[in-house]
Amino acid sequence: MRIKRCHIVLIFFLTMFIGFVDSESSVETHLMVPGCSFNYAGEVVTVSSGFCSGGKYYGLFYCDDNYNAYNTLKDERGCSRGEAVDIDDPCCPSGMFCNKTTYLCQDRVENCYTIDNEGGCGDIGCIWMDDKCVASKADFSCDHYDNKSDCEADFWHLGMEGVGSEYCGTTVECGDDMYYAASDGCSCRWYEDAEKGEQCQVKLIAQQKYSAVDVNPFSFSCSNSYSLGNCTGSIQNVTWLSNHSVITGGGGYVAPEECLDVFGCNGGSTRRYCGEGEVMLPFFDSFNLVVAFCLIGMFYYFVVRMR
Numbered sequence: 001m002r003i004k005r006c007h008i009v010l011i012f013f014l015t016m017f018i019g020f021v022d023s024e025s026s027v028e029t030h031l032m033v034p035g036c037s038f039n040y041a042g043e044v045v046t047v048s049s050g051f052c053s054g055g056k057y058y059g060l061f062y063c064d065d066n067y068n069a070y071n072t073l074k075d076e077r078g079c080s081r082g083e084a085v086d087i088d089d090p091c092c093p094s095g096m097f098c099n100k101t102t103y104l105c106q107d108r109v110e111n112c113y114t115i116d117n118e119g120g121c122g123d124i125g126c127i128w129m130d131d132k133c134v135a136s137k138a139d140f141s142c143d144h145y146d147n148k149s150d151c152e153a154d155f156w157h158l159g160m161e162g163v164g165s166e167y168c169g170t171t172v173e174c175g176d177d178m179y180y181a182a183s184d185g186c187s188c189r190w191y192e193d194a195e196k197g198e199q200c201q202v203k204l205i206a207q208q209k210y211s212a213v214d215v216n217p218f219s220f221s222c223s224n225s226y227s228l229g230n231c232t233g234s235i236q237n238v239t240w241l242s243n244h245s246v247i248t249g250g251g252g253y254v255a256p257e258e259c260l261d262v263f264g265c266n267g268g269s270t271r272r273y274c275g276e277g278e279v280m281l282p283f284f285d286s287f288n289l290v291v292a293f294c295l296i297g298m299f300y301y302f303v304v305r306m307r
Contacts, residue, residue, distance in 0.1 A: 035182065036063035037171070038071075044171045048183040052081070052091035055166025058138050059093040059105065077103045089157075090125065094136035097125020111135075113275075129156065137161050139236075139274050141226040142188035142200045151190040151200035159187035163238065163272075164202035164224050167263045171209060175256025177218075178209040181263060189223060198225040198241075205247065206255075206263050219247040220255035222265030236274035242267040 035048035038061050045061060047053045047069075053061040062070040062078050070078030072091050077083060079090045079098035090098035092105035099106050112126035112135040121133035129137070137156050141163040145151040160168055160183050168186035172179055185205035192199065201223040208217035222244035229237035244255055244265045260266045 036061070036067055036069035038069065045169055046171050046180050046182060047169050048185075051160065051169070051183040054138075054161040054168050054183060054186070055170070057169070058136065058161060058165075059091050059096070062091045072098075072105045074104070079103055079105045092125065094138060135275075138163065138165075139231070141228065142202050143197060143226065145188065145200045148190040148192075148199075151188045154188040159189075159202055160184075162202070163226050163228065164204075164240065164264070167204055172259070172262050174259040174262045177256070179206045179259055179263075180209050181206045191223065194225065201225045204263060204265070206259060206265075216248045218249040218253050220244055220249075220259075220265075221247055222260070222263065224264060224267075231274035234273055234275050236272050237269070238272055239269040240264070240267055 035046060035051070038045040038047065038053075038057075040057065040060075045053060045057050047061050047063040049063050049067055050065050051063060052059060052072075059079075060072060062072055062081055064070070064082040068082065070082070070091075072078035072093070079092045080087050080103040081089075081091055084103060086100050087098075090105075092098050095108060096105040097108050098104075108124050108126075110124050112121065112124070112133045115121045115124065115126060115133040118128040118133075121128045126133045126135055127137060128134075129140075137158060138161060140156065140158055142151060142154070142158050144156070144158060144162070145154070156162070159165065165186055168181050169183040170181055181204050185207070187203050188200055189203040190200055194201070202225075203221060203223045205219060205221045207219040211217035222242050224240045224242050226238060226240045242260075242265050244260060246253060246255060255265075257266075
């Protein structure tokens with residue numbers, strides 16, 4: 001009888017743990033001009049049509065040209081951008097690759113940095129960039145490009161998916177209003193007068209979400225140049241300088257200071273995760289590991305009490 005009761009307690013705790021992990025992954029989606037809107041972890045993530053999500057939700061969502069919304073972990077053909085074919089630029093979170101059978105993102109079985117050739121790099125869904133096998137473009141900024149042509153062509157989509165793109169595809173409440181920064185409003189732009197090494201910058205456009213009929217919504221843009229520290233222990237120091245300007249807005253409109261802060265348009269510094277962690281079980285990061293140990297400890301505590 002005691003064994004059965006122990007089993008019941010164990011099943012109860014494991015069910016709680018699985019439910020907790022799954023609740024972090026639940027997503028609702030609905031159409032919202034100019035693309036798709038995803039309600040995720042208490043935030044609204046806006047992804048423009050034809051684009052993959054960037055920033056902290058890098059590769060998690062995709063919105064096709066017909067405004068069909070995909071969670072790339074759950075919805076077939078999400079990682080292959082709506083097509084049942086193998087593509088060169090799949091939409092997946094860092095550390096995952098697009099399965100060529102299910103067209104769902106799944107965890108890699110190898111780390112990208114261990115691969116030293118382009119063919120092997122592509123086989124496990126990594127990116128061969130500058131003669132290196134890397135896990136994600138998210139560790140690079142627009143200043144990766146050293147000339148105007150490459151900068152504004154942005155072959156690697158760093159303006160939408162690199163460092164500084166975390167503000168792209170988001171809708172926020174600020175300045176007593178709602179503003180959104182569409183993914184296709186983020187890009188790499190060349191500024192000839194900037195210092196060498198800082199000429200290719202991340203440009204973002206933020207626009208008032210709601211406005212009166214026949215009235216252009218307020219909008220502003222900002223350009224950021226980033227300075228990236230060394231990636232040590234998967235942590236990297238980041239500083240950036242910003243310039244901003246009003247695009248549309250009558251009556252002496254000035255971009256709200258609160259919105260400039262929220263969208264990273266006032267310069268600043270932060271720390272970010274970088275590089276590539278060791279391969280782990282799906283949804284089983286260090287936090288989940290601590291939770292698991294706590295639950296196991298509680299289980300054995302109840303077992304001892306039952307005796």
